[in-house]
Amino acid sequence: MKAVQLSKYEQTPELTEVPDPRITGPLDVIVRIGGAGVCRTDLHIIEGQWAPKTGVNLPYTLGHENAGWVAEVGSAVTNVAVGDTVILHPLVTCGLCRACRDGDDVHCENSAFPGIDTDGGYAELLRTTARSVVRLDPSLRPADVAALADAGLTAYHAVAKAARRLRPGRRAVVIGAGGLGHIGIQVLKALTPAEIIVVDRSPDALKLAGELGADHTVVADGSQVEAVLDLTGGQGAEAVVDFVGEGGAIEDGVAMLRRAGDYYVIGYGGALNVPTIDIISTEINFIGNLVGSYNDLAELMVLAADGKVALHTETYPLDAFAQALADLDGGRVRGRAILIPPEA
Template structure:
């Protein structure tokens, strides 16, 4: 089968032919319908050797959906051909957090090393993907798995970051979304679906601001030297009750801190590696800073339910698997609107 493999650090992946894996006892083989192209893949590729606890080579793709192809001995309750989403963060499956479905915060994460399929273990950018356990599956029902893959990261990560702070988004409140990329555009949809807050979207690309407007953003602002003052004007000087930074760079974090309100919150979701000083005078009073990571399996089920109700629909641009490098290039250059999805089995 064809697979997009990371074979060397600080190098582009390669599209190689590798054997189709056979599911052993307790395992599940899925036929991949769609695999999302995530900006965090670029961070993984760009790390120097030894910086991550991953062994290469491995197949990329931590945002995956497909159909059950084959189950190993002892797997019950799942049918061949059933459409499923793959829960991305793979923990130990037995610690207290994993037992609660929060494998994204597995207590043995450092011991395990690999974070999941596409993150140290073979992921979904291939014709087939082997899962170590059916606990990592979520039924998709009537959703098309070819375009549902972004729900497992772009949807889940945004949902987790927003859900934990919904108590701040009362009528009259404001949510600020910085970075309208693969995750940020879904965050705009989720905020409009789940809260009464006024949503302000910020990006440097006019096309991404146009997408945010189509998805329900109440205001769209270019990211420049006037953004802070415009946010203050739109909020009558108060600032935003929740600031979601889906970039995480030095400039965007400074903007996030400057735009947050007293009793607000800044959530750092992006992985660009910026620093946010915390202390008296650095942030408004009682303004916590959080660093949410991915989400729980129960939350993925809730995201799928929202998608099945057509309350969220990620904006997807599809590519055949053979064009994976082109999709990564366009993402690195900021040319994508929404989420790129690779299709190993085009219809």
């Protein structure tokens, strides 16, 4: 089959022929990929940022946001059948450790992460397990929802935490209305009564944010902190959901936060440098977010099927992966870039 593999860090991956994945265990599921999301994490992987964390052996296939059709199943698989349309939870988990039994499978002690530390979905086929496949409503197409497997799931995971605290009359600031942020806005609208303020540098992104339900949009032109404080009566917001996490966003976000407020960190690349006296004197909370659980993904798919969450995408054929990566790196992708394998 064709697959996009990274053979050396700081070099463009290559489209090459690799063996088809095979069923090796009773719970294995092989999926014919119908769409693979192109994520900024893929750029960081290519740059080598993840090498110390994953220890993955090169070459390997990129792609951790995947959806498609079940092509083959192991002997013990009962939850899906050949031909079913599915989205894949990004982790392959054991189901036996304490975290899995708590439903917190993102912290599985024995997990693999296709596209991060093992072969992913920039390919025609991908092997996962029965624990990772979520059957899709017939109204949903793999290419339309693939990036929800990570970008959408991460956004949902963070916003679902915030939703437990955002009661009527409270405010949430969303920093970044791009690939993750535009999903987070929709989830906030679906799950909370909060007033939503969106901050971004791009007028186009802010226009989309308004169409998706933002109550206020603020251009990040240097006056964004003052603008948010004006919108919140000088007090700041009860929640800041930061999908950027670098380039001054953290400093701005902390300044936009109300006393006893919650700062949800999703984007990364920068450093958190806040005097501890500022944290204790205002009792603000910093909450990290990786990706969500299988249950989070199943819930997100309900919102997608109900039309409450839609992914804005730009599609590329698999052999145009380099252009997709370049467009993402250059800020030219509106929403999420999706790779479509041949015959998908």
